[in-house]
Amino acid sequence: MSGTIPPAQPPPGPRDPWVHPLSLWHWRHNPLRRRSDRLQGWIALGLLLLVPFLGLVATFAIGDVAYRHYVMTAAHQKQTRHLTTAVLTHDAPRHPEPGSEEAKKTRYPATVRFTDPQGRTRTAKTDVLPGLTADSKVEVWVDTDGALTDPPMTAEQIRSRTMGWALLAFLTVALAGTAAYGTAAHVLHRHNMAEWESKWAETAPRWTTFP
Template identity: 85%
Template structure:
């Protein structure tokens, strides 16, 4: 019937109910159309800015942290070479035998055994050292000793310095990348809530015209 007000209908879905993380650089945020909102354009600019900025800041952080870590480990290795001493120790008892002598696993296995050695101050000391399996009592092994006489690890090698430096550099880059991702997620969530609130406000103004009886 002409001029009849249509019956009440359920509210239409919001114009954009996609998850705020979906397609941050999709054409929806850039193309000109009557449904595009200012928040869509803003979200697109935020995504583009982060896409360009995060790799740059990540590289800066990677080189800065990597350089600082490298200098730290180089200085640490130099100090270790000055304070750690290589000496010979003697086993005080037989080392356990490996179940598979001569195997690849046996070559990598080490057993803790009590050894006797002379520290840098000339004192005879005993301590636990990791040695190859099957060594007999009175066998000689090389051990690293600190200035106070405690057994320790050998000074860091160049390979260890490079490995640890790369680890810190990679961690710095990933931290920046995660921070950028979190920043985009937070902005997208804020804009999404703003869009939903705006849609609810508009629907509150429109709903009476859909629910008014003829």
């Protein structure tokens, strides 16, 4: 007597393609292991070995390019930026807690008067210590156009920015490797499910049970 056809069950093996990419399931010899399981294991192992190597290559390559760029930029800044003396045109605001550690780190915008590289007297706003009175002198950096600007990059800033780009390069390679494995695992999982459904469609009509 024919009975009801049971629903198709998932194929043997890990259901989640993201779980344990290097687990023993992909490597141990057993009749339930599929070729796709072995392939997924090799992909995981290959990426595990390749990603750190490519990450280091990218780190040194991008770091070297960034370092050269910032060194050239700093050299250009040193040639085009000049330190000059400016005079406050009015009193700077006072800090609520004079002499405190916070007051030493706080800066307030104030208008200053200075002479640009062309000999013209100009005024602009810059950040100064709190409590400075009018006619106090402060040092400012001026570019070739006579505008106030930041000081040239220091060696520490060059090193910090270079390390930032190098780290970003390594993380990019790591994320790319993760995405590559995720895509491969997803494709293999879909392939396994499609193959299982196809085999079950051939087997299910012949399925019989006896009470």
